[in-house]
Amino acid sequence: MSETQFSAVLERYRPCLDAAATLGRFWSQADKALAGVTVEGWRAPGFSPVIYTAAEPPDASVLHFLEDIPRSEEADGNTAIDPRPYLLICEQNYRADQENYDKVMLSNGWQVQEDPLSFNRILPPLPLVVPLDSHVVFRDITRAPMSNDHRDLLTECFDLLPEHIDRIEELYHRSSAKTLSVLVYRTFDATLVAVGTVSILKGRAMMTWGCVHPEHRGMDLHRTLVSGCATVAASHSVCQCWLATRNPLVRRKWSGNLELMIARGSA
Structure with a gap:
């Protein structure tokens, strides 16, 4: 070639x-x-x-x-x-x-x-879709540690060890990108039910480590995570976000793949 x-x-x-x-x-x-x-x-x-x-x-x-x-x-x-x-x-x-x-x-x-x-490929802005019994929290983790419940949910959903979570944090901390987490809580008991992360640099955005607690799957919380990440991206003037997945329930859901x-x- x-x-x-x-x-x-x-x-x-x-x-x-x-x-x-x-x-x-x-x-x-x-x-x-x-x-x-x-x-x-x-x-x-x-x-x-x-x-x-x-x-x-x-x-x-x-x-x-x-x-x-x-x-x-x-x-x-x-x-x-x-x-x-x-x-x-x-x-x-x-x-x-x-x-x-x-x-x-x-x-x-x-x-x-x-x-x-x-x-x-996700094209921001998207309307932020939040279930009536939930609320969304955005945290800047560019240099800050993840919350303990964030770490716990990643550990459960991806079968990771604490040392693996440490490596994920180190990756975000040494990168030049700005990284924010999108945390979805069940309001009545403040239980974290879904989490995702979006990293932004020079008009580009990548979503990583998105997951939904096993007991709360099938409730379209994936859309809440993606719309939350897209909201963050749009606030930083990003016109395209990307996420990588092998999950057959998530693949091909968005505007371009x-x-x-x-x-x-x-x-």
Whole structure:
């Protein structure tokens, strides 16, 4: 792929990569048809996407390049992250030539996972949707710690350890982005039932670590979280927010999506 071809194709993916780069660093490799973001300490597809932009299957050199990317000592020590190398492939391209994609992957010790990763685009402003029995609190956690109930809900929903929550806080604190949490409380007993986070930098916004307490799912609190994050983004003159998810109940809910297959190499 030439530099000109790569630049043209990259335009499709650049908005979501720019949003992800609120917490990390954008990079590209035209000769490998790769573009991505590196968020140190969170080398995972939803935080540090690595997208293969060509339509035809990658050759072995692309996969070997990804296998050889050095991982920081900090990232290697994060037990919440799958240590295997990964690559994101446009779902449409993969489905159109699945046999050849699978052949290349399997012959090099890689495998395409079944469930796609969606990058959902949200266009602020959105009306803030809050259930009648709830209220929303916004907290600036750019340099401040998360509240204890925020940490507890992340621990329960994502099966994380306290050390993993510490790493999430460190990520927000060392970033140049401004980060705010959106906390949804049940009013009568002040129970935290949902939480999300939005990071903003230079007109871009990325939503991360959104979750709803298991006992309160199915009540459209996801929309409350997203509308809350979009409200924060709009107050900072952001016109696009992005979130990454593999949750089939959340994917494709919003105005624009990138559907990407996750390919994994061996550890």
